[in-house]
Amino acid sequence: MSRLVPWTRTVVGLLAAGILLDLRFWTWPWARAASLLDDHLLFVLFAVPALLVAAAPALLRRRAAAWTYQSRAVIEEPKCPWLLSYPGVGIVVALVATVGVVALMSMMSLASSAVKGAQPGLQIEVIKSGLGLFAASGAVAALLLALRRQRHVELAQVHTELDATERRFTDLYTKAVEQLGSADAAVRLGGLYALERAAQNDIGQRQTIVNVLCAYLRMPYQPPVAAAAVGGRAHEVNGDLPVELPLGSGERQPQDGRDAKLEFQVRLTAQGILTLHLTCPLDPAYDMVRFCPPSRTSDFWPFLDIDLTGATLIDWALPQGYVSKALFENAVFVGRTVFDGVAFAGEARFGGARFDGEVRFDDAVFHGVASFADVRFAEPPSFNDASAESQSTRSDVWPPGWRLGQSDSRFTKLVHE
Structure with a gap:
């Protein structure tokens, strides 16, 4: 059945492309969508990292399905998911921090163009928002590292169960061969x-x-x-x-x-x-x-x-x-x-x-x-x-x-x- 998966993906991709072409996506009001994103910039900046973090457990469960092959727990240990590797954590944190810097500079520019009497208050709010974004990057890093530790604990448990299974099989196999x-x-x-x-x-x-x-x-x-x-x-x-x-x-x-x-x-x-x-x-x-x-x-x-x-x-x-x-x-x-x-x-x-x-x-x-x-x-x-x-x-x-x-x-x- 695994051979059918690539064909299924191809068919689904072709159907999706046909639906998009039939709906004429190039005529959609993309300018209005960009305006909405600009009006809710802070929500977008927080939503994208949140979605990435939320998707991490699902990706881990999907990779964990490959750990159980045939009747034993592990035959071939999977590679470490990119998101939970140290370079991956660093890249995600750097990405969130970069987004925070860009957002901070953009908001500072907007605050500078405001009425002079309102500029100090707006700049203080911008600084608070920027600090919040940097704190969010630290929270993302802490969450990813916690997921990494949890994965290592689960892998250790899997290896322990595998060792016990191997010992039971070896004992049974040795005794059976001696009986022959x-x-x-x-x-x-x-x-x-x-x-x-x-x-x-x-x-x-x-x-x-x-x-x-x-x-x-x-x-x-x-x-x-x-x-x-x-x-x-x-x-x-x-x-x-x-x-x-x-x-x-x-x-x-x-x-x-x-x-x-x-x-x-x-x-x-x-x-x-x-x-x-x-x-x-x-x-x-x-x-x-x-x-x-x-x-x-x-x-x-x-x-x-x-x-x-x-x-x-x-x-x-x-x-x-x-x-x-x-x-x-x-x-x-x-x-x-x-x-x-x-x-x-x-x-x-x-x-x-x-x-x-x-x-x-x-x-x-x-x-x-x-x-x-x-x-x-x-x-x-x-x-x-x-x-x-x-x-x-x-x-x-x-x-x-x-x-x-x-x-x-x-x-x-x-x-x-």
Whole structure:
């Protein structure tokens, strides 16, 4: 929505210009207005600084709105408002004093041209008014300095709250990562859900936590039994697609003491957390993601990169997903793999990956370079209605039998040879 603001200002400016031209402002009685200002010169001299001072708190509140970005108090501290800087205070005071001097000289000139008997009294009144203007400049300076002190107090409070938030996140993050190293599957599951909760509440740390989840899935892992060779079934964390549940019992236990079947469930949970929060509620193929800014109330985490290089993924399903950059090089996909409707905003690299089951990229959109070099498929992949941005400099490597077709539009469909 922020992109609409410049256009809105332009439209409002054009409408205002059209209204002024239609009213023929050059025919207005400007001479009479100047006469009125001259008759109320003292009011104008006091009103202009008063308006500036009155506008200062509003400007501060507007700048303070930028202090709260995402879920934390301060990400980038704003620059000091010009009006409250020491040069700004000095300039405002000098401006008010200059206006006072000019007004004093003008009134002294008027008093000198009065009747001789009235000149002394008028000059005394002029001096009183001039002293009042100089006192007003001092009052303006005192008010601006008070506002400056108040702003520093508010900033100190914001930084204190930020430090407390950072400490809470660090403690939660450290404890959750330690839980991922436990030999107890229940403890590892608790660590995963703790990381998910931390990322949901702290938008600025989502990429870090996604990196931890990806690193966990990249660790070497051998499923207990090939998914296609068993008949039991369980459900993935998000409940969308069923996964094959290994029932074999003759598997060798890992050296770290982790039960292979329990680790299977832990990894499904990690996959489910990723796929749940990378699924876009709108259509990612039509650039609708920009209307879904990061939010603490939405399950969708936009604009994130995932690096699952060399990971073992079981029944991976990311329908209608949105990923900024996706690295799946040398990954092993066990069971069914679904990338239907996924929008790859950046690079999508699957070089050397192995797909042991059904593979679907139907309606997927590749905005960046896509690489499927040396990919091994157990079954023919499906890229029905998949498309890529039409660029003459693309260096894509598509699976055997698929290529970009001819198109004059922004996107080009993949066609099967």
